[in-house]
Amino acid sequence: MTTTKLDLNQCNQLISKFEQVIKTPIKTPSSVYYTGVDLGTACIVLAVLDENYEPVAGSYRYANVVKDGMVVDYIGAIKIVRELKAELEEILETELVYAAAAIPPGTNELDSGAIRNVVEGAGFELTALLDEPTAANQVLNIENGAVVDIGGGTTGISILNQGEVVKVVDEATGGTHFSLVVAGSYKMSFDEAELYKRDTSKHKELIxxxxxxxxxxxxxxxRQINGYKVEGIYLVGGTACLGGIENIIEKNTHIPTFKPINPMFATPLGIAKSCTDKIMD
Known part of the structure; x- marks a missing residue:
C-alpha cells in the first residue's frame, strides 16, 4: 500500500500547527514537554511538543556550525541550542528537560557523540538519537517508499517496506551545492547566494x-533505491523547499514525488515525536 493523501494531509496539518506556534506559542501547562533538536547545516531548529505530542512552541536560527552533516563549530552549536532553549523556556515559563536529536544516515560512529554532547551541553537530557530521514517519517507515516532528506551538505535516504526501514544512506550534494551554483551564476558571494536562494519569489528562475x-x-x-520496490519519493529538509524540485526529481526517477507544505520542519517535528522522558544510556 502506498502512502495515502490523508497521510500527507496529516503531516501538513502538523507542520501548519508548528508554523503557527512559532509565531504564537501555546502556554497552556503540560505535564511534560518533548523537544526535537535538528542541527542542520544551514539552520538549527527546536520543536517543542506537549504531553499529547502536539506542537506548542518552536524556534530556529540560520547558522553554519554544521558542515556536510558534521559538527564543525562545537562551541557555537552549543551556544545556539542553549540560547534557543532559554528563549522557549522563557516563553513557556518552564524548564525544557527532555530532547531527542538526529544525525545523517551512516554518520553514527563519526558524529553521534558530538551531537549528543551538543544537546547535553545545552542543558537537555537526551532521550533518543535517530537518523534524519527516519525521524521525518514519524510525521510522514510512509509504509512503502523513500524518504529523501535534502539538507545543506548531504542528501539522506531512508527506504521503507511495510513500515520498516530496510536501508538508510547519506551522500554528498545538498543546499551548499545549490548556493555555490547560484553564487557562480549570479557573480555573488556564497552568503549572498544563501539569502537569494531562500527568497521564494526567486525560485521560478532558480529552478x-x-x-x-x-x-x-x-x-x-x-542509484540508492535500485533493487527496492519504491512506490513514492517523499522530500523533506530545508533544501527541498525549492519550488519545483519535486517535479524534476519525479521526471528523472519516473516515481511519484511529493513534499509537505514546509519540508524544513518535517524532520525536527519527527525528532520531537521520537522524544520520551526516558534518558538514553
Missing amino acids: VVLKPVVEKIASIIL
Whole structure:
C-alpha cells in the first residue's frame, strides 16, 4: 500500500500547527514537554511538543556550525541550542528537560557523540538519537517508499517496506551545492547566494539554474533505491523547499514525488515525536 493523501494531509496539518506556534506559542501547562533538536547545516531548529505530542512552541536560527552533516563549530552549536532553549523556556515559563536529536544516515560512529554532547551541553537530557530521514517519517507515516532528506551538505535516504526501514544512506550534494551554483551564476558571494536562494519569489528562475544539481540528486536517489520496490519519493529538509524540485526529481526517477507544505520542519517535528522522558544510556 502506498502512502495515502490523508497521510500527507496529516503531516501538513502538523507542520501548519508548528508554523503557527512559532509565531504564537501555546502556554497552556503540560505535564511534560518533548523537544526535537535538528542541527542542520544551514539552520538549527527546536520543536517543542506537549504531553499529547502536539506542537506548542518552536524556534530556529540560520547558522553554519554544521558542515556536510558534521559538527564543525562545537562551541557555537552549543551556544545556539542553549540560547534557543532559554528563549522557549522563557516563553513557556518552564524548564525544557527532555530532547531527542538526529544525525545523517551512516554518520553514527563519526558524529553521534558530538551531537549528543551538543544537546547535553545545552542543558537537555537526551532521550533518543535517530537518523534524519527516519525521524521525518514519524510525521510522514510512509509504509512503502523513500524518504529523501535534502539538507545543506548531504542528501539522506531512508527506504521503507511495510513500515520498516530496510536501508538508510547519506551522500554528498545538498543546499551548499545549490548556493555555490547560484553564487557562480549570479557573480555573488556564497552568503549572498544563501539569502537569494531562500527568497521564494526567486525560485521560478532558480529552478532553471539549479536543474543540473537537482538532476544529480535524482540520480543519487535512483542509484540508492535500485533493487527496492519504491512506490513514492517523499522530500523533506530545508533544501527541498525549492519550488519545483519535486517535479524534476519525479521526471528523472519516473516515481511519484511529493513534499509537505514546509519540508524544513518535517524532520525536527519527527525528532520531537521520537522524544520520551526516558534518558538514553
